[in-house]
C-alpha cells in the first residue's frame with residue numbers, strides 16, 4: 595500500500611502568520627473608550643478570599659450613557675469567561691469596533707444607553723486591561739505568572755464594588771450578566787444586597803455540576819500539558835498556544851449544542867469533492883473548532899483561562915452564604931429578579947435556574963423566570979433573535995417605573 599505523506603494535522607499547522615494581539619499575555623483590545631481605575635496601592639492591598647494580598651489593582655472599564663442627577667440609572671454589565679469591558683460598539687453616537695453584546699446594549703436597545711448609565715469592566719484575573727496573571731508583579735517587576743494569587747468570583751465582585759465607589763454609584767438600578775457574568779450577578783445579590791435594585795441572571799448557575807468542572811479540568815490540563823506553559827512562566831518565551839487553543843475548542847463545544855452543530859455543520863466536508871483519509875481537516879466542524887481555538891489564542895492569556903475557570907469551579911453560593919443551604923444563602927437577596935435559561939443549554943441546564951428560582955420563591959423574593967426556546971446552546975445569550983432583548987427591556991422598564 596502506498597504510504598501517504600501526512601502533513602502535521604495539529605492545530606498549529608493552521609495558524610495564520612499574523613502578529614498576535616496578545617503581548618506579554620495582555621490583550622490590547624484597541625478601544626479608545628477604555629478607562630482605567632487603580633486602587634489597593636502600597637499599604638492598602640486588597641485581601642483576597644484565599645487570604646493573599648493583591649495590589650495595586652487596575653480595573654479596565656467602559657461606560658455608555660449618562661449618570662442622572664440622583665444617580666439612580668446605573669446598570670452594571672458583567673461579562674463571562676473570556677469577555678472584556680467592550681460590551682457595545684456605540685459611544686456617544688460614534689461607532690468603534692463591535693462589542694460582544696451589541697444587540698443588547700446601545701441607544702434604544704434593551705439596555706438602553708439613552709436611559710441608563712451602563713458600566714462594564716474587565717474582571718480581576720483577566721487579560722484585557724485589568725490586573726491578572728500577565729500583569730507586572732510589583733515585587734519582581736516581572737509578570738506574575740503562577741505567582742498570581744488564586745482569585746474567586748467574590749474577589750471579582752469586590753473589585754467591581756470598588757469601581758462603583760470610584761464612580762460615585764451607591765446603588766445600581768440593575769446588575770446583569772450571563773454565564774460566569776451571571777455568577778457575578780448572584781454574588782452581588784448576596785454580598786451587596788443594599789447596593790442594587792434589580793438583578794438579571796442569564797444562562798447561569800449557583801454552582802458548577804461535576805460535568806462542568808470536568809470539562810474545565812480537561813481544558814486546563816490541555817494548557818498545562820503544553821511544554822510552553824512552563825508552570826505559568828512563559829511571558830518572555832514561547833506561549834502555550836496549542837494548549838490554549840485546545841482548551842478553547844473543548845470549552846466551545848460546551849457553549850454550543852448537538853442541534854446547533856448539526857444545523858451549522860452536520861457531517862459536511864470542508865472539501866466536498868474528497869475525503870483526505872489523513873488526520874487532516876476533513877469535516878467543517880473540525881475546521882470551525884480549529885478556527886475558534888486559533889482566534890482565541892490571539893486575544894486571551896492561558897494563565898487567565900486557568901484562573902478564571904478555577905474561580906467559576908469554586909463558585910458555590912450555598913456553601914459561601916448558606917452553610918450549604920441555597921435557601922439560606924438566597925435569604926440575603928433583596929433585588930427584584932429576572933432569571934433566564936435556554937432550552938438547549940446543557941452546560942448550565944434549566945433545572946439549575948429552577949433550583950435558584952425555588953430558593954428565591956421560598957424567601958418570597960420578587961423573581962420572574964423565563965426559559966427561552968433556542969437551539970444555539972449555552973452561548974444563546976450572546977446571540978440576537980431569541981427574544982432575550984425584549985424580555986430584558988420589559989423587565990428593566992418595569993423596574994424603572996416600579997411596576
Ligand SMILES: CC(=O)SCCNC(=O)CCNC(=O)[C@H](O)C(C)(C)COP(=O)(O)OP(=O)(O)OC[C@H]1O[C@@H](n2cnc3c(N)ncnc32)[C@H](O)[C@@H]1OP(=O)(O)O
Nearest residue numbers: 673674675676677678694772878879881882885889973976
Ligand atoms: C459574555 C461575554 O463576555 S462574550 C465573550 C466572548 N465572546 C465569545 O465567547 C464569542 C465567541 N463565541 C462565539 O463565537 C460563539 O460561537 C457564538 C455562539 C457566540 C457566536 O456564534 P455565531 O455568531 O453564530 O458565530 P459562529 O459560531 O458561526 O462562528 C463564526 C466564525 O466561525 C468561522 N467559521 C464558520 N465555519 C467555519 C469552517 N467550516 N471552518 C473555519 N471557520 C469557520 C466563521 O468564518 C466565523 O469566523 P470569524 O468569527 O473569525 O468571523
Ligand SMILES: N[C@@H](CCO)C(=O)O
Nearest residue numbers: 674675676677773849
Ligand atoms: N463564550 C463565552 C461564554 C462562555 O461561558 C465566553 O467565552 O465568555
